[in-house]
Amino acid sequence: MATPVAPLALLNETELVRRLQARDEQALACVQRAYGKQLLTVVVRLVRDEALAQDILQEGMLKIWQGIASYQPERGRFFTWMVRVCCNHAIDSLRNPRHRFNNRNRPLEASAVCQVEATATFNPEHIGLRELTLELKPRQREVIDLLYFGGCTQAEAAQQLGIPVATVKTRARAALVALTVLARSAHYRR
The missing domain is CATH 1.10.1740.10 (RNA polymerase sigma factor, region 2, helix turn helix motif)
Structure with missing residues (x-):
């Protein structure tokens, strides 16, 4: 039994x-x-x-x-x-590289990580910065998105984009110069 x-x-x-x-x-x-x-x-x-x-x-x-x-x-x-x-x-x-590729191709606004990061590090000086980045060249914008909005290091951004770290630095520097000019012109338009 x-x-x-x-x-x-x-x-x-x-x-x-x-x-x-x-x-x-x-x-x-x-x-x-x-x-x-x-x-x-x-x-x-x-x-x-x-x-x-x-x-x-x-x-x-x-x-x-x-x-x-x-x-x-x-x-x-x-x-x-x-x-x-x-x-x-x-x-x-x-x-997994496939996850990184899919995550990289998601719109930044849809990323939960970026939303958490943004609320945790809110700074009134950043208001309008997203709109200014839309006026950058696409290659500069993708670097700025990863470095400043995505929280990536320069090495991580280089790996995700498949470019050398030096290229990331160059594009970031050029983007910051362009953003400074854009921010000044936006300030004078007010």
Whole structure:
């Protein structure tokens, strides 16, 4: 006679891990229900994009399912291990060149990172600066967008644009000179 199985909602971590290792798909669904929101919160904090975080979480759940044999209870709690798996996957996703390319091609206004940065570092002197940058040459504008609005270093901007750091510096310097002229002429028009 088979022993009764405890309802999934009543499983402790040890039993949950044992059932995952036995490839019980219901246990994976239980993990998703029990820990999904907490894991999603952690991933959102890393990637700052809800849709991307949900994709990463689903892929993270797959990694948890595939890698459950590597979980070692003596090294920490199951939840902590899952957080580490999902965070590592999120970091890998952010480092992926495809993500950087897609992120670079998004409008700056749509970037949650830039919106958070802008509110955290609001400076009244910046009012109107965005409009002035629209009058720059496209190559100068993309450098200014990355350096001043996107928070990139010169090296990061060079990598994203696929140009040498010296070119980034030259374009930034030329853009700042042009912005100074534009700002002065806008001031005199008032």
